[in-house]
Amino acid sequence: MAPLAVSIGDPAGIGPEIIVESWARRSEEGLAPFFVVGGANVLAAAAAGRGLALAVEPIEDPAQASDVFGRALPVLGQEDITATVGRPDEPGAALALHSLAEATRCVLLGSAAGVVTAPVAKAQLSAVGFEHPGQTEFLAEVCGKDTEQAVMMLAGPSLRAVPLTVHCALSEVSGRLSQPLIERRARIVAAALQTDFGIATPRIAVCGLNPHAGEGGRFGTEEARIIAPAIETLRGEGLDVTGPHPADALFTPRARQTYDAALAMYHDQALVPLKALDFDEGVNVTLGLPIVRTSPDHGTAFDIAGKNLADPGAMIAAIRMASEIAANRAAHG
Numbered sequence: 001m002a003p004l005a006v007s008i009g010d011p012a013g014i015g016p017e018i019i020v021e022s023w024a025r026r027s028e029e030g031l032a033p034f035f036v037v038g039g040a041n042v043l044a045a046a047a048a049g050r051g052l053a054l055a056v057e058p059i060e061d062p063a064q065a066s067d068v069f070g071r072a073l074p075v076l077g078q079e080d081i082t083a084t085v086g087r088p089d090e091p092g093a094a095l096a097l098h099s100l101a102e103a104t105r106c107v108l109l110g111s112a113a114g115v116v117t118a119p120v121a122k123a124q125l126s127a128v129g130f131e132h133p134g135q136t137e138f139l140a141e142v143c144g145k146d147t148e149q150a151v152m153m154l155a156g157p158s159l160r161a162v163p164l165t166v167h168c169a170l171s172e173v174s175g176r177l178s179q180p181l182i183e184r185r186a187r188i189v190a191a192a193l194q195t196d197f198g199i200a201t202p203r204i205a206v207c208g209l210n211p212h213a214g215e216g217g218r219f220g221t222e223e224a225r226i227i228a229p230a231i232e233t234l235r236g237e238g239l240d241v242t243g244p245h246p247a248d249a250l251f252t253p254r255a256r257q258t259y260d261a262a263l264a265m266y267h268d269q270a271l272v273p274l275k276a277l278d279f280d281e282g283v284n285v286t287l288g289l290p291i292v293r294t295s296p297d298h299g300t301a302f303d304i305a306g307k308n309l310a311d312p313g314a315m316i317a318a319i320r321m322a323s324e325i326a327a328n329r330a331a332h333g
Contacts, residue, residue, distance in 0.1 A: 001330065002113040003065035003074075004034035004322050005103035009118025011039055011083035011092045013300030014310035016046035019118060021312035022319055023073045024052050029316050032323035034116065035065035035074035037099040037106070042083050043073060049085070049306055062111040077102060085306030093124035100135060104142055107291045113326040114292030115139075116318050119300045133167060135295070136286050143289050151188045151287040153261065154270055154297055155321065156278025159251065160197075160261040161270035162189055162287075173266045174209065174222055182206070182230035186263060190239050192287035193260055195332045196325040205250060205259035206231055206243030207269055213246045227265075251277075271297075280313035283321050292325045294318040 009015025040056045047054035057072035065074040079098050081091045106112040117135050132138040140150035153162045165176045193202035210220030227244040234241040251273040264270035274282050282297035296314030
């Protein structure tokens with residue numbers, strides 16, 4: 001299998017240090033080979049700050065990464081800056097954008113098995129011409145997909161959860177929910193659970209929107225008007241979909257044994273339980289794209305960058321999951 005491509009993220013954040021820490025733990029964590037696009041000096045400085053004996057070795061072709069990986073961290077390309085940790089700036093954002101674009105290009109060309117994206121600062125990226133709400137929307141566009149086809153799943157050892165609505169005010173959620181939206185996202189999730197996670201017959205649990213899943217209409221009607229009809233349609237297609245479930249009971253240990261992924265109605269309904277359960281191992285996986293993309297489920301953390309406080313667990317998990325998904329897709333054909 002081809003190596004993974006890792007984008008460096010914002011060089012002023014914790015991305016570089018969790019990348020170098022992941023490489024340092026490559027053997028004990030059993031990580032597949034990966035290379036980073038750009039930022040050799042940034043990565044070397046991050047390693048020094050963590051007290052790691054790490055060599056950075058330039059490569060000219062992704063195919064060289066596997067041979068280099070055992071002795072040094074392979075870095076593709078000469079783009080670099082001198083970053084000040086905790087203080088994002090436009091040169092750093094430009095490096096982050098270049099790294100993201102080039103890493104994605106490597107996957108599209110088949111020279112990388114997947115892309116793992118380190119955290120970026122969206123406000124900084126917009127200052128250098130990035131016009132997308134986030135990295136997911138950028139990836140959808142370069143893959144020639146509508147953004148509605150790119151579905152964000154948060155995955156950890158304890159839970160997989162998909163928010164139907166993402167970055168919008170809570171007051172807007174009800175108006176954005178629709179039966180077609182639920183059906184479309186559920187189909188994408190079911191297909192991805194098969195091809196990406198190797199689950200032959202996926203089980204999907206759908207949250208209600210309101211307390212007690214509406215309590216028979218006493219606390220809201222979205223369950224009866226929108227959610228339940230969508231579930232009925234999906235079940236009619238042969239999918240194992242249940243709900244609408246009261247969200248306050250769906251994430252208990254016993255309940256989590258009954259499904260493979262939860263479909264949540266809004267951002268925090270999915271991310272609160274995921275982060276409570278698996279904060280240091282949570283992975284953001286983009287479903288519905290022709291390429292493999294994962295990312296640690298946390299931000300740039302400028303406030304702790306360079307202080308040797310950042311836990312690399314989520315980055316390690318993202319690298320491992322990307323290689324597992326790539327292998328599952330190859331086996332699935």
